Amino acid sequence: MTVVLMFMLAVALLLTLLWLLLGNRGPKTDAALAALEIRKFLPVHCRHFPQVQHALRSKDEEFILRRAPRQLVKRWRAERRQVVQLYIRGLAQDFRGLEQLARLIATLSPELEKKQEWEWLWLGIQFRMLYHLTLLRFALHTRPSDELVRLTELLTGLAAGLEHSIDLLTPRLPQMQTTTPL
Amino acid sequence: MNWWLGFLLEVGVLCWALRRGLAKRLPFFVGYLSLLVANEIIMLGLYRTTGLNSRSYFYAWCLLQFLCITLRAVLVYEICQNILSPFAGVWRLVSGLLFAIASVLGAGILIAARGAPQYITDAIVKEEQGLELVVIGLLIAGLAFCRYYRVRVDGYLLWIALGLGFHSIFQVADNTFLQHWSSHWPRHFVIWEGLRHFSFDIALIMWGIALWKPLPALRPAPALLNRDEYEQLSPLVTSQLRKLNTRLLEMWK
Numbered sequence: 443m444t445v446v447l448m449f450m451l452a453v454a455l456l457l458t459l460l461w462l463l464l465g466n467r468g469p470k471t472d473a474a475l476a477a478l479e480i481r482k483f484l485p486v487h488c489r490h491f492p493q494v495q496h497a498l499r500s501k502d503e504e505f506i507l508r509r510a511p512r513q514l515v516k517r518w519r520a521e522r523r524q525v526v527q528l529y530i531r532g533l534a535q536d537f538r539g540l541e542q543l544a545r546l547i548a549t550l551s552p553e554l555e556k557k558q559e560w561e562w563l564w565l566g567i568q569f570r571m572l573y574h575l576t577l578l579r580f581a582l583h584t585r586p587s588d589e590l591v592r593l594t595e596l597l598t599g600l601a602a603g604l605e606h607s608i609d610l611l612t613p614r615l616p617q618m619q620t621t622t623p624l
Numbered sequence: 625m626n627w628w629l630g631f632l633l634e635v636g637v638l639c640w641a642l643r644r645g646l647a648k649r650l651p652f653f654v655g656y657l658s659l660l661v662a663n664e665i666i667m668l669g670l671y672r673t674t675g676l677n678s679r680s681y682f683y684a685w686c687l688l689q690f691l692c693i694t695l696r697a698v699l700v701y702e703i704c705q706n707i708l709s710p711f712a713g714v715w716r717l718v719s720g721l722l723f724a725i726a727s728v729l730g731a732g733i734l735i736a737a738r739g740a741p742q743y744i745t746d747a748i749v750k751e752e753q754g755l756e757l758v759v760i761g762l763l764i765a766g767l768a769f770c771r772y773y774r775v776r777v778d779g780y781l782l783w784i785a786l787g788l789g790f791h792s793i794f795q796v797a798d799n800t801f802l803q804h805w806s807s808h809w810p811r812h813f814v815i816w817e818g819l820r821h822f823s824f825d826i827a828l829i830m831w832g833i834a835l836w837k838p839l840p841a842l843r844p845a846p847a848l849l850n851r852d853e854y855e856q857l858s859p860l861v862t863s864q865l866r867k868l869n870t871r872l873l874e875m876w877k
Contacts (some may be wrong), residue, residue: 444800445800448796448800449800451796452793452794452796452797452800455760455789455796456789456790458769459760459763459764459785459786459790459793460786462767462768462771463767463777463782463785463786470708473715477637487874488801505661507831508804514704536758537865540776540861541865543861544774544858544861544862545773545774547849547854547857547858547861548713548848550711550847551713551714551848551849551852552712552848552849552850553713553716553768553854554713554714554717557716558626558809559717560867561862562861562865563772565862565865565866566865569865597825
């Protein structure tokens with residue numbers, strides 16, 4: 443039993459090592475692009491919320507329920523659900539962008555607060571868990587919650603708040619990009 | 625023949641490392657390669673003069689093995705330092721954590737060794753396995769930090785790290801084989817030794833690949849943020865990330 447466990451551990455360690463090493467070969471970014479690339483960290487998907495909101499209006503649902511045949515309603519609902527799921531995925535991408543910004547700030551800092559770093563790590567774990575659970579929830583419910591509106595408002599506000607951070611970090615990027623893939 | 629091949633590979637990699645000027649960047653790695661060559665010469669000398677079954681041969685083997693593994697652990701630290709030291713804050717945090725990880729793993733080995741085996745050879749094999757696990761643990765932790773902070777690792781360092789990790793992992797599996805099949809298999813020692821040499825030769829080839837091309841030019845250290853700027857930026861990002869999570873959580877209520 444111990445032998446099998448030890449061999450399994452060895453294989454797992456080797457795979458982890460390969461994953462860590464091969465995953466670290468990020469594409470090289472051009473120095474001129476670096477300043478533009480950092481803008482990618484800012485939330486973008488939340489800006490498309492008006493379109494998504496339009497697609498989710500209950501008035502539209504009422505109208506379709508009255509006029510369209512049952513099969514079309516079913517298809518419309520499935521498509522709408524898919525739109526919401528894609529949108530939530532987009533929000534997750536926005537979160538990951540912010541997370542990258544947080545790590546960029548950390549790499550450029552002369553001293554790090556341990557508490558702060560643990561908090562960022564924990565928030566990342568927490569977000570991923572919540573994100574998957576939320577996706578599951580929307581997959582099971584036909585009508586998305588109003589919370590989606592608030593979530594988007596939050597991300598839009600966040601984008602404005604972080605513009606200042608981007609302005610501070612941009613001058614450091616020509617040097618940074620040679621060391622860290624953005 | 626096999627011994628000579630391994631020896632020539634070791635000398636070749638050492639010469640190549642010196643030619644590439646690796647001693648300036650990874651002095652412990654070059655020291656480790658030199659120790660390997662010295663190890664082979666010393667062991668051959670002792671084998672010829674005192675024989676394979678002598679005490680001096682055995683103690684010299686144990687001492688040199690201990691030195692090699694310890695140097696490998698230091699080398700992992702050196703690799704991490706090489707990658708992360710331009711980022712002062714991150715390196716300060718990571719170096720402390722690497723020490724903590726090494727201490728925890730080391731303490732684990734000592735605790736595991738309390739039920740010491742009957743024979744000294746078994747105890748040595750077990751200790752060696754434990755030390756190799758420390759090396760792997762440190763390497764994986766160091767690389768995980770590099771990935772977490774998205775710090776790019778140069779190709780030559782990747783190959784050196786892969787060679788180190790591969791050999792240590794293979795050693796753990798090989799020592800497991802030795803501990804459990806020694807009583808069932810009369811030729812176990814030959815197989816164990818063969819596998820040990822095989823994995824080490826593979827590691828040497830990986831190091832050869834690492835040094836095949838000239839080393840990339842040293843990069844200038846990035847201009848760091850001021851303490852004030854960090855204190856200004858980080859709470860801003862934290863509060864936004866926190867709010868986002870709270871909102872997602874609220875969607876569940």
